[in-house]
Amino acid sequence: MENLKLNVNVAGVHFKNPLIAASGTFGFGLEYKDYIDLNQLGGISVTGLTLEPRKGNPPPRIVETPSGILNSVGLQNPGVEYFIESVLPELKQYNTIIIANINGNSLDEYCHMASRLQQADIHMLELNLSCPNVKQGGVSFGTDPKMVYSITKAVKKHSYQPLVVKLTPNVTDITEIALAAQQGGADAISLVNTFLGMAIDVKTRRPVLGNITGGLSGPAIKPIALRMVWQVSKVVDIPIIGMGGIMTGQDVVEFLLAGATAVSVGTANLVSPNSMIEILNELKNYMLNNKIFDIHELIGGLIV
Template sequence: MDIDLKVRLGRLDFRNPVLVASGTFGYAREMADLVDFQQLGGIVPKTVTSASRPGNLPPRTVETPSGLLNAIGLDNDGIDHFLEHHLPYLTSLPTAIIGNVAGKTEDDFVELAQKMGQAKGMAGVELNLSCPNVSGGTDFATDPAITKRIVDRCRAVCPHPLIAKLTPNIANIVPIAKAAADGGADAVSLANTFLGMAVDWRRQKPVLGNITGGLSGPAIKPLVLRIVWQVAKANILPIIAVGGIATLDDVMEFLVTGASAIQIGTANFYDPTASVRIVDGLPAAVASLGAGSVREIVGTLKRQA
């Protein structure tokens, strides 16, 4: 039995639901010797900002039990360098490319979206409304009015499909997802990292140079599953799940919970080939549920008897 792995999220079409997350896959060149890009549903390269950023003071990462704290601080060379140097290579690859942008201000987001919108070859743009590692980075995705306004303004200047990447550092994410939909987003990414910190008690100092950072990895998967379930129940927008996904079982859990696609993040650091193995195993997993396509199993979670 041939299993159809194709998924559609609004105007976004992917050959399969397995994407790689921004900030964990570089600009793809770094992975060229390890990953067959043609097997991926898509690539979300590292976040870019209006101007170049040096990032935060080191140390920038620290391992935690079943997770990783990072405070990179959006280290990048800026949008113009990305468009000139990285995008031509990215758009030559045999998979969908989703640009990722983060602004210091609302106007920054609009400028970035406009420049991305003028570029050819991208499948869409992910608006990083929720980076916890920069000052004010989570503010944009904690207020529904601000979220709606930014997405709406970006929608007006960018013809590409828009994905709103939201923060989990909020009591109720559903109104934020609704605001993104009202602003014209095609999908939401759920979710960015959880704000946390690590302490060296012997030195009586925080471990990270930024003091706080974003927690990712297997430790956050149950929390992100809950967030995906909440937004899926509200039937707002197609969902791309990201957070703690490292195995085929993880992917299947998110799909039946209501995500139409997923992004693999932290796992890329310690197992760059995880995404390809997951794609290889996906047809058999879908068939085991008696389905002929990924689309048939999305949101099929049952209540406990």
């Protein structure tokens, strides 16, 4: 099994395997250290950071929907300084790629955070232009190609590490947004973030979520996410980190075939803390059973 070549290169960053824990589903990674060996993961995209600490949205923040989950955490986090000073030193003891996911209310905030993280010991910067659960910034930046271009371009000037731009799927044409990120200087693209949705309690006539709306994730969105990754892969030249409802090794293979170089696993982490290890083993078994010895044989390998 160890003869398999699973390592991938995303914008010059070497991942030992293509599995990355998706931001917002895996805390800072350390919450999971008692349950899995973090060294086995390709990478960890830490929970969404903001310049100042954020309390997040009022509860309830989660509701299960058929084959999916709606969440409205609202970027609760202790701020970028706390992350650098108090979390990163411990996280860096693990042999895995660390991606800092940043969220701003303004162009200045994004640039400020990128500058601060430039000096920090992280491997990649993920520009989140797609959080559906905050009122300012987030998804409102990510739905306008001009905005995506200008924020990407500005942040790129302040980032020493390779820059990944995370896209929202809540747009009419995802390829337009992806191209804007590429033109702005993105080194890679990650997609998709969650789909804006809601759930209503018919007994109380009230929204279930404290924030009224939330982001839908899980197997329910996988076919749409896969289609978007495939569409984007046809128009951009930069690598893609694909995500959306990956629960099994077979799901990973589908995203790689659609053109992703690496994938992120999100909702599955909420189901079981060791999901990513199980998915990795399933991926290895798929490769062995199909006599695929290098993961690159799968990337972009869709036959149409």
